[in-house]
Amino acid sequence: MSNLIHIKAFGMVAEKIGKESLSLENPGTTEALKNLLFQNYPELRSLKFTLAVNKKLTPGDIELEEGMEIALLPPFSGG
Amino acid sequence: MSNLIHIKAFGMVAEKIGKESLSLENPGTTEALKNLLFQNYPELRSLKFTLAVNKKLTPGDIELEEGMEIALLPPFSGG
Amino acid sequence: MEKERKPKNIFVQGPISSEKIAQSIANHASKTDIGGHSIFLGQIRADEKPEGKVVAIDYTAYEEMALEKAFEIREAIFAKYPLTCMHIYHSLGEIKVGEICLFVFTSSKHRKAAMQACDELVERIKAELPIWGKEILDTEGHVWKVNT
């Protein structure tokens, strides 16, 4: 049974991984997701970025559920 | 021998005395001038105003010389 | 006209024109309880980087999140200051050196509220909205903008 989460990447993160979105088998938590991303995209290790879950910044480790929208956000630089 | 000083009035002061400029025989100092004005225009006594001599605000009592431009300035309200 | 509280779009494709700013100012002539307007404009600077000189900034955003966050910031600023109006516009896409990329506009009965709200809005927009600037260099390369 599929349990996908949808990931959006922005700015320098999108540039480094070469794509703006991807879908992954749900690894369970945001910490597990980060480890999975670091495994798949080692170049991410050197980047500063935070995670948003369903458009909210997430402090700490969060349980991931199917259909959630996760975003990888490098430091903001608007204005 | 004539020894005139030129006085400009602005805002509420000009309104109270009914003119925007006048020339007076030099009374000697700014304090003497104020007393003379209060005598000639008693309605000025109730007004707040400061004196500028040659376009500078004057703290304290100033010696007046012929040809000086004295201005009667009610509180500023630009902007 | 600003009192209904619903998320509104802040994004503009391309630079913000001086005509748009003028129109926005003119629109407030009918609001006779306004005594002061405070405006901040961000303009693209020809910064010298070790890698080359900036000729433009290409802005992208996580738009849905940015609009939610901008709404939250608007509400907080309206709650904090007695404002009559508040407008925020941010460019997306490539904005050339000398062009305007950010337009923040606050209005109030007395000047201090408009000024303080405008300053605070600009700080929060830069710190909290998921927007990214890619600085395009005259060497064909680029660097990612860093807010200080």
Add this chain to the structure above:
Amino acid sequence: MEKERKPKNIFVQGPISSEKIAQSIANHASKTDIGGHSIFLGQIRADEKPEGKVVAIDYTAYEEMALEKAFEIREAIFAKYPLTCMHIYHSLGEIKVGEICLFVFTSSKHRKAAMQACDELVERIKAELPIWGKEILDTEGHVWKVNT
């Protein structure tokens, strides 16, 4: 273009139009070391006074003294903040409710200098320039404006 330091006229007969403001903004597109503009606009408010409702303000000034003082303030602000440009315009004559009577415009490399300089300029203009506003009321009378 603002670096030569000589007294310049700040007075405008009648209201300041949004087109003038737009033109002033557009004139800065060629200054590629500017990162932020801060603008303050004073607008005539329909204040309710015990004697009636304000419909216009008639501004007069001791112009020669105001220009000397404005120059002194300009120099002090330029010395205090790293600004690229600074513009001050104040209306004379009758300005109707909803119209703009004061336009202060500062520009700098980084936003903080422009913002702080703009705030300080507005405070000093209101406190130190010999300008007077006669508030014209809908009852045909008038009261003299008081700055707080």
